[in-house]
Amino acid sequence: MSTAEIRQKMFGHADKNYLNHSKGFASWALTLDHKRIGIMYLIGVTSALLLAGVFALVLRTHLWVSDSGMLSDAMYNQMFTLHGAIMVFAFIIPSIPAALGNFVLPMMLGAKDVAFPRLNLASFYLWVCGTGFLLVALATSGLDTGWTFYTPYSIRTQTSVVYATFGAFVLGFSSIFTGINFLVTVNTMRHPQMGWFRMPLFLWSLYATAIIQILATPVLGITLLLLIMEKLIGVGIFDPALGGDPVLFQHFFWFYSHPAVYVMILPAMGIISELIAVYSQKKIFGYTFIAFSSVAIALLGFLVWGHHLFTSGQSHVVTLIFSAITFSVAIPSAVKVFNWLATLYKGSILLCTPMCYALSFIFLFGIGGLTGLFLGALSTDIHLHDTYFVVAHFHFVMVGGTLTAMLGGVFHWWPKMFGRMYNDLLGRVGCFLVFSGFNLTFFPQFVMGARGMPRRYASYDPEFVIFHQWSTVGAFVLGAGIVLSVVVLVYAALYGRKVTGNPFSGASLEWQTSSPPSFHNFDHPVVMHDPYDFGDMVYDETLDSWVHREFIEPDRRPEPVPAHH
Amino acid sequence: MAVAEPAHDTDHDHHEHGEFIAHHFDSAEQQYDSGKLGIWVFLVTEVLFFSGLFVAYTLWRSHHPEIFTQAHVFLDKVLGGINTVVLLFSSLTMAWGVRAAQMGRNRVVAQMTLITMVCAAMFLGIKAVEYSHKWDLGIKPASLWHYTGEHTAAVGPLAVSLGISDWLVTLSIIPAILLIAFVVVSVVLRLMDKPVWSTFSAGLAITVGGYFLGAVGGQLYMQASEGSSSHASRAPVVLHASSAGYQEQDHVAGQEKAVDSHAADAKAGEAHPDGNAADEHASNDHGTDAHAGDSGHGAHAVDPHLPRKEDLDQDVRIFFSIYYCMTGLHAFHILGGIAFLAWIFYRSLVGHWRPDYFGPVDYVGLYWHLVDLIWIYLFPMLYLID
Numbered sequence: 011m012s013t014a015e016i017r018q019k020m021f022g023h024a025d026k027n028y029l030n031h032s033k034g035f036a037s038w039a040l041t042l043d044h045k046r047i048g049i050m051y052l053i054g055v056t057s058a059l060l061l062a063g064v065f066a067l068v069l070r071t072h073l074w075v076s077d078s079g080m081l082s083d084a085m086y087n088q089m090f091t092l093h094g095a096i097m098v099f100a101f102i103i104p105s106i107p108a109a110l111g112n113f114v115l116p117m118m119l120g121a122k123d124v125a126f127p128r129l130n131l132a133s134f135y136l137w138v139c140g141t142g143f144l145l146v147a148l149a150t151s152g153l154d155t156g157w158t159f160y161t162p163y164s165i166r167t168q169t170s171v172v173y174a175t176f177g178a179f180v181l182g183f184s185s186i187f188t189g190i191n192f193l194v195t196v197n198t199m200r201h202p203q204m205g206w207f208r209m210p211l212f213l214w215s216l217y218a219t220a221i222i223q224i225l226a227t228p229v230l231g232i233t234l235l236l237l238i239m240e241k242l243i244g245v246g247i248f249d250p251a252l253g254g255d256p257v258l259f260q261h262f263f264w265f266y267s268h269p270a271v272y273v274m275i276l277p278a279m280g281i282i283s284e285l286i287a288v289y290s291q292k293k294i295f296g297y298t299f300i301a302f303s304s305v306a307i308a309l310l311g312f313l314v315w316g317h318h319l320f321t322s323g324q325s326h327v328v329t330l331i332f333s334a335i336t337f338s339v340a341i342p343s344a345v346k347v348f349n350w351l352a353t354l355y356k357g358s359i360l361l362c363t364p365m366c367y368a369l370s371f372i373f374l375f376g377i378g379g380l381t382g383l384f385l386g387a388l389s390t391d392i393h394l395h396d397t398y399f400v401v402a403h404f405h406f407v408m409v410g411g412t413l414t415a416m417l418g419g420v421f422h423w424w425p426k427m428f429g430r431m432y433n434d435l436l437g438r439v440g441c442f443l444v445f446s447g448f449n450l451t452f453f454p455q456f457v458m459g460a461r462g463m464p465r466r467y468a469s470y471d472p473e474f475v476i477f478h479q480w481s482t483v484g485a486f487v488l489g490a491g492i493v494l495s496v497v498v499l500v501y502a503a504l505y506g507r508k509v510t511g512n513p514f515s516g517a518s519l520e521w522q523t524s525s526p527p528s529f530h531n532f533d534h535p536v537v538m539h540d541p542y543d544f545g546d547m548v549y550d551e552t553l554d555s556w557v558h559r560e561f562i563e564p565d566r567r568p569e570p571v572p573a574h575h
Numbered sequence: 576m577a578v579a580e581p582a583h584d585t586d587h588d589h590h591e592h593g594e595f596i597a598h599h600f601d602s603a604e605q606q607y608d609s610g611k612l613g614i615w616v617f618l619v620t621e622v623l624f625f626s627g628l629f630v631a632y633t634l635w636r637s638h639h640p641e642i643f644t645q646a647h648v649f650l651d652k653v654l655g656g657i658n659t660v661v662l663l664f665s666s667l668t669m670a671w672g673v674r675a676a677q678m679g680r681n682r683v684v685a686q687m688t689l690i691t692m693v694c695a696a697m698f699l700g701i702k703a704v705e706y707s708h709k710w711d712l713g714i715k716p717a718s719l720w721h722y723t724g725e726h727t728a729a730v731g732p733l734a735v736s737l738g739i740s741d742w743l744v745t746l747s748i749i750p751a752i753l754l755i756a757f758v759v760v761s762v763v764l765r766l767m768d769k770p771v772w773s774t775f776s777a778g779l780a781i782t783v784g785g786y787f788l789g790a791v792g793g794q795l796y797m798q799a800s801e802g803s804s805s806h807a808s809r810a811p812v813v814l815h816a817s818s819a820g821y822q823e824q825d826h827v828a829g830q831e832k833a834v835d836s837h838a839a840d841a842k843a844g845e846a847h848p849d850g851n852a853a854d855e856h857a858s859n860d861h862g863t864d865a866h867a868g869d870s871g872h873g874a875h876a877v878d879p880h881l882p883r884k885e886d887l888d889q890d891v892r893i894f895f896s897i898y899y900c901m902t903g904l905h906a907f908h909i910l911g912g913i914a915f916l917a918w919i920f921y922r923s924l925v926g927h928w929r930p931d932y933f934g935p936v937d938y939v940g941l942y943w944h945l946v947d948l949i950w951i952y953l954f955p956m957l958y959l960i961d
Contacts, residue, residue, distance in 0.1 A: 121599065122598065122599040123598075123599035124599075125599075125609040125613065126609070126613060127597075127599065129613075186620055190613055190616050190617055190620070191613075193612075193616055194609050194612045194613045194616065195609075197609075197612055198605055198608050198609045198612060199599075199600075199605070199609070224616055224619060224620055225619070225620075225623060226623075227620070228620045228621070228623035228624035228626075229623055229624075229626065229627055231624055232624050232625070232626070232627030232628060233627060235904075236627065236628075236631075236900065239716075239900060243715075243716045243718065243719060244716060244717055244718020244719060245716045245717055245718075245896035245897075245899070245900060246716070246717030246718060246892060246893050246896050247631055247893070247896060247897070247900075249717075249718075252717040252718055252892065252893070252896075253717065253889065253890040253892065253893050254717075254893070255634075258631070258634065262627055262630075
């Protein structure tokens with residue numbers, strides 16, 4: 011193979027690629043290719059996002075008026091429960107690791123696939139099966155316990171708790187298997203010259219996420235299994251009428267569900283590290299600090315679950331300890347935010363769609379994280395617990411954080427996945443709609459919550475009407491932004507302008523493949539480079555792609571330019 | 576869908592004598608190391624999965640120690656001990672099998688794996704005897720609890736003729752069907768000249784035989800030791816049909832009253848070693864005036880070797896909820912283990928193992944050792960409380 015052919019394979023556009031490598035339904039349904047599994051996951055979680063999003067819009071429409079909204083009280087309970095359960099279990103926990111992580115992780119490592127491809131496919135089918143059970147719950151008597159399934163109400167209610175908890179149980183195993191796969195892959199399948207500290211930061215965050223998935227999710231598994239047993243044969247562990255302890259359920263549940271929120275945010279932060287670096291064309295500031303902060307968040311996240319139980323009647327000593335540790339877990343997140351800002355400083359900023367999302371993330375996650383401190387402080391939490399302040403806080407971190415980062419990442423890697431470019435202007439319009447709609451929806455909720463509006467209430471005091479109405483308008487704008495983004499991306503995948511392997515001058519290994527990648531990812535020997543050495547990248551006109559300096563013809567190679575003047 | 580697939584399941588892309596390295600691995604070593612790390616990580620998740628139950632046990636035992644001391648009289652140490660020895664032995668044969676796989680001795684692997692499977696099935700057989708005996712007494716999880724100090728009846732013809740519990744018959748139906756099916760299939764396959772599958776089916780039949788070995792052995796032990804001091808009386812009672820309800824035979828007539836000290840304490844309602852907690856509860860009215868041997872209450876005769884219903888704490892049911900959840904989840908993992916062992920058994924028959932490829936045997940072995948280890952914890956925690 012001549013040098014020109016090798017360079018074309020490494021950096022060109024590929025008409026023969028993993029998408030058309032084999033055809034037919036079975037070739038997708040039984041695929042072991044991590045890229046195809048990632049695409050299937052992406053379609054799945056996006057569908058879950060849109061379904062649960064519709065429930066949210068129904069809720070917000072109901073709350074337009076302070077009393078006698080369009081839903082009955084029972085229906086309202088079902089709506090917020092299903093919105094929460096589908097969003098948490100079927101969308102946000104799998105989202106970035108399963109959809110983007112599956113696609114990108116092996117390529118970032120220079121590997122041909124994950125360590126256990128069949129386990130990967132099993133993970134996907136477990137996702138389908140678990141989500142199916144959630145849908146069965148929806149179609150039968152629904153669910154009105156809140157996504158948190160607190161006992162004893164979840165034992166008494168006649169709604170489809172067993173189907174829903176079993177669905178969540180199965181989804182938990184999907185998550186565990188993804189975690190096992192990623193942990194082993196990063197450990198054993200890195201490029202031989204890629205030491206731990208030459209990995210892209212997205213991989214550090216996925217590794218930390220895998221640790222949490224492995225340690226925390228089984229505890230949710232046993233909790234939900236015990237709840238199912240409680241309902242089916244009445245074991246009496248959580249049921250006070252049989253001698254059980256309902257607060258024990260809360261402890262078990264939050265022992266998983268708090269680390270779970272770090273499963274939601276860590277991969278998002280990993281994406282932001284990549285986006286900020288690439289679109290400032292500057293080496294990430296404080297690589298080691300960011301890497302270790304991911305692990306620190308993962309570990310500290312296991313020590314704070316009691317902050318969800320401040321008002322449950324647990325002892326004062328325990329409450330104080332949880333509050334103190336909750337403050338400490340904010341520190342590694344802040345470390346990351348400062349490092350990102352320092353990376354932006356004197357960088358060569360490209361304000362394309364992914365960068366717009368990345369900048370949105372820093373602002374929105376900043377607010378979300380800081381408001382978590384209000385909730386972690388005992389004196390304020392007494393007033394804010396179970397109010398809209400909490401609702402606003404977690405939407406700022408989950409939507410303003412994770413969803414924003416996911417959209418940024420999807421836009422960023424879309425040209426790699428499909429070899430076609432999205433319409434950047436419309437993409438940025440979508441980002442603007444998401445950002446402004448989101449703020450309009452959730453900022454008033456902080457104010458409402460601080461003024462006493464309780465959460466999960468179907469009707470409310472008329473003093474809050476204006477806040478709810480702003481919030482409802484914002485929700486529709488946010489929805490429009492998400493739908494527009496999806497349309498832009500789907501259109502791009504089908505009809506977008508073809509692009510080559512490295513249109514944005516990324517330096518990590520996934521950009522050293524054709525766009526879309528071939529079935530085996532790398533049809534050529536992989537050359538290891540520092541993932542953040544953008545000074546080494548040169549634009550090659552013949553290939554219409556950014557390449558590492560060494561791949562340019564010697565006589566056309568420009569002088570290296572220092573990163574800082 | 577609740578059966579967890581271990582990571583080892585996926586690290587090969589295999590033809591009978593061909594390439595055993597999967598296409599995405601660079602070397603056999605990388606494949607083996609990946610599988611090893613994968614199975615260990617999976618075992619960590621299994622430990623955490625059980626941890627919730629261990630935490631529940633710890634909390635209840637520290638807050639309500641009296642229900643543990645009252646309840647454990649219903650658990651038979653000898654049967655539990657036999658199960659422990661059976662599982663330990665199965666771990667030995669499993670390890671032996673791994674060693675044989677490392678040496679490429681496929682026949683030995685097949686034999687050792689089969690013995691391991693038989694031991695696992697025996698464990699389940701003994702468990703079936705234990706569970707059915709408890710259900711006879713109405714000892715079920717909390718909400719289904721209906722312990723009265725009496726035995727329920729054996730009414731089915733099979734149960735009556737064999738002198739065993741109805742419940743045991745019910746539990747043994749599926750194994751019986753499977754045994755017959757596997758034997759028939761094995762013979763048919765042998766006639767169809769498919770020797771490997773025939774041997775495989777025969778192996779499965781032998782495995783199910785292990786269940787009956789455990790169940791029969793356990794049942795014989797139970798009947799032989801009725802009235803002994805290690806356990807409350809256990810024989811189910813055969814009833815006479817009666818239009819006025821049941822007339823229970825007094826099957827304990829003439830037997831010595833060798834009751835162990837805890838049951839005596841509970842019965843007498845005397846100063847309880849744990850500080851009179853049982854006393855307080857014993858004075859609660861647990862129901863009607865069911866006194867031992869009071870024929871005015873009905874035709875039931877209460878078994879004097881069992882603790883009286885009134886002497887048991889209301890919350891003793893929670894002990895059994897925890898017991899059933901822990902041993903039930905463990906038994907479920909034993910079943911899953913039998914499935915994985917069957918897979919290894921089949922691959923041994925086909926001769927897949929060689930010195931440079933034996934990973935899956937190693938990984939299933941690790942899983943099996945964990946299942947054994949969990950039982951090693953459960954046995955003293957549940958059975959050896961005094």
